[in-house]
Amino acid sequence: xxxxxxITKVENVKKKRGVAYRMxxxxxxxxxVLPALLLIFVFAYIPMYGVLMAFQDYxxxxxxxxxxxxxxxxxxxxxxxxxxxxxxRNTIIISLLKFCIGFPAPIVLALILxxxxxxxxxxxxxxxxxxPHFLSWVIVAGFTMSILSTDNGSLNILLQKLHLIKEPxxxxxxxxxxxxxxxxxxxxxxxxxGSIVYLAAIAGVNPSLYEAAAMDGAGRIxxxxxITIPSILPVVAIFMILAIGNLLSAGFEDILLLxxxxxxxxxxxxxxxxxxxxxxxxxxxxxxxxxxxFKAVISVGLLTFANMFARRSGNSLW
Amino acid sequence: xxxxSFGDQVFSIFVYVFLILLGFSTFYPFWNGLVVSLNEGMDxxxxxxTFWPRKWSxxxxxxxxxxxxxxxxxxxxxxxxVVGTILxxxxxxxxxxxxxxxxxxxxxxxxxxxxxxxxxxxxxIPTFLVVRGLGLMNSFWVFIIxxxxxxxxxxxxxxxxxxxxxxxxxSAKIDGCGNWSTFFRIIMPxxxxxxxxxxxxxxxxxxxxxxxxxxYITNEKLLPIQSMLQQILSTNIMTEQMSKLDSAAQSRMSxxxxxxxxxxxxxxxxxxxxxxxxxxxxxxxxxxxxxLVGSLKE
Numbered sequence: 056x057x058x059x060x061x062i063t064k065v066e067n068v069k070k071k072r073g074v075a076y077r078m079x080x081x082x083x084x085x086x087x088v089l090p091a092l093l094l095i096f097v098f099a100y101i102p103m104y105g106v107l108m109a110f111q112d113y114x115x116x117x118x119x120x121x122x123x124x125x126x127x128x129x130x131x132x133x134x135x136x137x138x139x140x141x142x143x144r145n146t147i148i149i150s151l152l153k154f155c156i157g158f159p160a161p162i163v164l165a166l167i168l169x170x171x172x173x174x175x176x177x178x179x180x181x182x183x184x185x186x187p188h189f190l191s192w193v194i195v196a197g198f199t200m201s202i203l204s205t206d207n208g209s210l211n212i213l214l215q216k217l218h219l220i221k222e223p224x225x226x227x228x229x230x231x232x233x234x235x236x237x238x239x240x241x242x243x244x245x246x247x248x249g250s251i252v253y254l255a256a257i258a259g260v261n262p263s264l265y266e267a268a269a270m271d272g273a274g275r276i277x278x279x280x281x282i283t284i285p286s287i288l289p290v291v292a293i294f295m296i297l298a299i300g301n302l303l304s305a306g307f308e309d310i311l312l313l314x315x316x317x318x319x320x321x322x323x324x325x326x327x328x329x330x331x332x333x334x335x336x337x338x339x340x341x342x343x344x345x346x347x348x349f350k351a352v353i354s355v356g357l358l359t360f361a362n363m364f365a366r367r368s369g370n371s372l373w
Numbered sequence: 374x375x376x377x378s379f380g381d382q383v384f385s386i387f388v389y390v391f392l393i394l395l396g397f398s399t400f401y402p403f404w405n406g407l408v409v410s411l412n413e414g415m416d417x418x419x420x421x422x423t424f425w426p427r428k429w430s431x432x433x434x435x436x437x438x439x440x441x442x443x444x445x446x447x448x449x450x451x452x453x454x455v456v457g458t459i460l461x462x463x464x465x466x467x468x469x470x471x472x473x474x475x476x477x478x479x480x481x482x483x484x485x486x487x488x489x490x491x492x493x494x495x496x497x498i499p500t501f502l503v504v505r506g507l508g509l510m511n512s513f514w515v516f517i518i519x520x521x522x523x524x525x526x527x528x529x530x531x532x533x534x535x536x537x538x539x540x541x542x543x544s545a546k547i548d549g550c551g552n553w554s555t556f557f558r559i560i561m562p563x564x565x566x567x568x569x570x571x572x573x574x575x576x577x578x579x580x581x582x583x584x585x586x587x588x589y590i591t592n593e594k595l596l597p598i599q600s601m602l603q604q605i606l607s608t609n610i611m612t613e614q615m616s617k618l619d620s621a622a623q624s625r626m627s628x629x630x631x632x633x634x635x636x637x638x639x640x641x642x643x644x645x646x647x648x649x650x651x652x653x654x655x656x657x658x659x660x661x662x663x664x665l666v667g668s669l670k671e
Contacts, residue, residue: 074478083551084474084476085478087468088472090464091464091522092468094522095490095522098504098518099495100486102496102503103495103499105500105502106495106496171388176389180395180396183396189649189653189656190646191581191582191599193583193603193606193645197406198406202401202402206418207420207421209401212421243399274381274384275384276384327497330496334501335498335501343497347498348496351496355493
């Protein structure tokens with residue numbers, strides 16, 4: 056009995072010492088992963104921990120450890136600032152517009168592309184429409200400025216040729232056009248690339264379904280609504296959940312680049328650009344982190360909510 | 374069975390008209406930009422340049438290529454793209470290979486640690502402070518190190534490696550290969566397509582990034598071309614606004630040379646876009662596959 060106890064004890068000790076020992080023994084594969092994990096720790100986990108400074112009065116001189124804790128001060132400052140409601144309104148309107156137009160647009164494009172029988176034509180349209188995805192927002196903004204410019208921008212030339220307007224319109228300098236411009240440029244950039252997944256989903260639909268529908272006398276439009284759309288619905292659901300999680304990301308680079316004109320401040324200020332402005336430009340680190348955290352919390356909430364909704368229909372993410 | 378109803382024919386016409394309009398509106402901005410950049414600047418200012426240059430001129434490009442700031446920014450972009458892509462793909466692949474090993478102690482925790490970062494992040498300001506705290510501001514390595522490991526690419530690599538036949542590794546082991554030499558001699562040579570796909574995406578992201586350099590880099594000599602272009606374009610907006618106030622000054626300014634700010638910025642944009650257009654045909658072969666691999670994981 057005593058002997059047995061000693062043996063177990065020895066084995067326990069061996070196991071306890073074992074983890075470090077066994078890790079050292081497989082140093083070659085640990086060496087493959089540990090440096091990478093260190094980078095992830097430094098550039099992802101330390102900033103995550105740094106989010107706590109939203110509850111501090113962070114100052115560069117005191118650093119993270121010595122700065123005083125102030126609770127929800129920065130949050131209430133944000134909620135009571137005169138900019139709060141305009142920012143929330145702009146964020147929600149821009150992201151809803153992008154969602155309502157930008158989300159279905161690639162699906163519609165995929166459905167339409169699928170109807171093209173002429174393969175060369177289809178290939179050309181695909182090649183052209185995927186291209187903008189690979190350009191930076193700087194380039195896209197540059198194109199947008201050039202096309203919409205009052206100084207011989209192509210759109211103004213076109214509208215004048217059609218006698219729709221007499222004087223060129225300064226599209227980028229007037230608040231009422233801004234949301235339309237932001238939504239159209241983002242659709243322009245992503246519609247083609249976004250359609251790839253849906254095209255793949257459509258390609259996976261069993262062709263005998265179409266044959267059966269055609270036998271039953273369904274035309275092509277009817278086939279789209281009765282067969283194609285229901286078949287790709289699960290894919291659509293997954294992407295919709297992801298899009299809902301991103302609802303508060305109205306867009307950052309595009310708004311920053313195209314909405315820099317001070318005239319547009321009332322319509323172009325969204326949460327992300329606000330974080331950038333107060334945080335990087337004005338160096339109010341704690342306040343900006345609080346605003347960013349506010350957004351992140353709502354986004355996680357939205358994602359969870361959307362997933363709950365989807366789970367009921369059997370298409371959940373996790 | 375009727376072959377084609379009236380409704381179907383109307384629908385066909387709609388499909389083609391819609392796609393032609395879409396293709397045109399996507400293609401036109403590139404074409405117009407190219408045309409403006411190849412047209413004489415003063416002539417462009419007279420207006421009406423749409424589909425074809427009126428006065429051919431390479432002067433805009435001469436000016437761009439003689440501008441040492443732009444040339445320097447271009448070479449910074451090339452350097453960060455080449456170094457960043459090679460290092461990032463290599464390190465991420467090594468990481469992914471390690472994560473395929475069943476005997477790796479702590480594998481579950483490591484994986485969890487990675488997946489958490491896909492859903493949560495520190496946000497702009499805390500990340501900025503960490504990067505600054507590490508002394509990476511105004512350093513070339515700020516382009517490379519923070520983005521060196523991509524969890525997303527690691528998962529794609531790992532899935533690919535797990536799909537390779539087990540026998541390969543076993544026979545390598547019998548032949549006396551350690552894990553590292555198996556990786557370099559057996560695994561990497563078999564991973565051509567996935568390396569190409571992820572490498573091309575990483576390269577495009579490196580080439581296009583402008584925002585982070587604009588906050589991390591204050592030394593103009595280290596600015597990549599996209600950030601430089603952003604500065605040029607935003608000063609253009611300012612001059613356009615100024616010209617409304619004082620058009621006489623503007624016309625005096627542009628009368629001095631045949632190159633205008635507009636034609637110059639168009640030429641710069643074309644130079645910054647060209648590498649993307651040049652690799653695009655090669656990317657296209659791979660990206661459809663890449664997108665599908667990515668979305669399958671979701």
